[in-house]
Amino acid sequence: MASTLLAALHVVVLTVGETDPAVLSAVRALGADTVVTFARPSAAASAAAAAAGLRYVPFLSMADVDALVADPEKLAALQAIPGIGGFNYHDEAVVEGYTPAEEQERAYGILKGLFPEAVVLYATRLDLVGLDAGYLDGYFRPDATDLVAPYFYPVGTTMLGVFGEGDEWEAVLTALLAPLAARTPAGKKVLPVLQAFAQQGYPVGPGFPDRQLEVYRRYWPDVDDLAAFWWGVPGGGLLTGLSGVPGLRSGIQRLFLGLPPKPEPRLVPAR
Numbered sequence: 001m002a003s004t005l006l007a008a009l010h011v012v013v014l015t016v017g018e019t020d021p022a023v024l025s026a027v028r029a030l031g032a033d034t035v036v037t038f039a040r041p042s043a044a045a046s047a048a049a050a051a052a053g054l055r056y057v058p059f060l061s062m063a064d065v066d067a068l069v070a071d072p073e074k075l076a077a078l079q080a081i082p083g084i085g086g087f088n089y090h091d092e093a094v095v096e097g098y099t100p101a102e103e104q105e106r107a108y109g110i111l112k113g114l115f116p117e118a119v120v121l122y123a124t125r126l127d128l129v130g131l132d133a134g135y136l137d138g139y140f141r142p143d144a145t146d147l148v149a150p151y152f153y154p155v156g157t158t159m160l161g162v163f164g165e166g167d168e169w170e171a172v173l174t175a176l177l178a179p180l181a182a183r184t185p186a187g188k189k190v191l192p193v194l195q196a197f198a199q200q201g202y203p204v205g206p207g208f209p210d211r212q213l214e215v216y217r218r219y220w221p222d223v224d225d226l227a228a229f230w231w232g233v234p235g236g237g238l239l240t241g242l243s244g245v246p247g248l249r250s251g252i253q254r255l256f257l258g259l260p261p262k263p264e265p266r267l268v269p270a271r
Contacts, residue, residue: 009034009119009147009191010256011057011227012242018045023243024052027231030242030249031256036088036121036227040064046083055085057119062091062099065107068114075114086119086146087111097125097139104144119146123193126152126176127159136183147191147225148184150216152176155208156199165204173215181219189225192216196228196252197241206251213255228252 011034017023018037027035034055037045041058049056068075078084089107091099104122111120122145128135142148154169156162163169184190194212198204209228216223232241242249 008224009055009227010225011036011191012196012252013193013227013230014038015230016233017231018042018056018058019048021048021052023231024048024054026243028052028054030228030253032228034085041078041081041084041087043081046081050083056083057086057088057121058084060087060089060107060111062089062093062103062107065089065110069110084115084118086121087115088121088123090122097128097135099139101139101141101144104139104141108144121145121147121149121191123149123151124180126150126173126180129176129179130160130172136179140180140183142184142188147189148180149191149193149227150177150180151193151229153195153197153229154212155195155204156202164202165208170211170215173212174218177215177219190216190220190223191225191227192223193227193229194252194255196248197230197232197239198245198248200238200240204245204248206247206254208248209251209255226255 010032012027012030012032013036014023014027015038018035018039019042024035032054034057035049036057038059039045040060045058046056068078089111090096091103094100099122108120108122111118124140128139152158152173154163154173155165160172163172192213194209195204196209213226228242230241232243242252
């Protein structure tokens with residue numbers, strides 16, 4: 001595996017479609033260079049990502065990681081898949097965000113020992129910072145991930161309140177990031193995971209990704225690694241991902257390509 005940490009990561013998260021050439025080419029057209037999936041590693045997905053010019057970062061559970069140590073055949077099967085750029089992991093047996101600290105450290109150590117050039121990611125659930133006073137002390141381990149990857153999706157119905165795009169959700173995100181930033185070692189790379197979906201009844205526009213990134217840059221001014229959650233699934237539903245929200249898609253594309261935000265249109269009164 002070639003190292004993926006030398007250049008910025010511009011990530012789109014896929015919950016489905018990791019083997020679909022149409023999905024992957026559309027993701028690449030956004031300016032993304034990496035897909036993170038919720039599916040286990042597969043040769044088909046790795047090959048499809050490579051064909052689209054994307055790095056491929058599949059999911060492993062703690063049980064999967066342990067199996068790599070206990071079962072040489074499973075390790076050999078994983079090593080036989082070409083083109084895997086890294087792994088994202090968590091413990092499926094616990095509530096999201098509560099993978100025990102010692103399990104994080106163990107998983108990271110195993111994966112970096114077996115795949116030293118791979119990027120290994122564990123995402124930090126930010127809403128728990130506001131809901132559980134002991135969460136960061138008990139579960140935040142920046143040494144168990146190559147990039148600290150905080151996520152909180154601030155517009156819609158959240159665990160911390162209900163917000164429209166025009167509401168003061170930046171204050172909530174700021175309050176969650178401040179204690180996290182205080183515990184993040186200087187020089188540690190950070191991968192903000194931006195909300196890239198719209199909840200029914202809570203529309204978001206092309207400026208929404210920029211506003212999220214501005215909050216992250218209050219604490220990490222030079223951050224250039226970015227992730228967008230998520231591409232979407234056919235048929236819509238309560239949540240509509242990037243594939244179904246053109247304005248939001250254009251906002252993410254501008255961030256990935258390093259383009260300045262478009263000015264907001266202004267109404268000029270008729271004379």
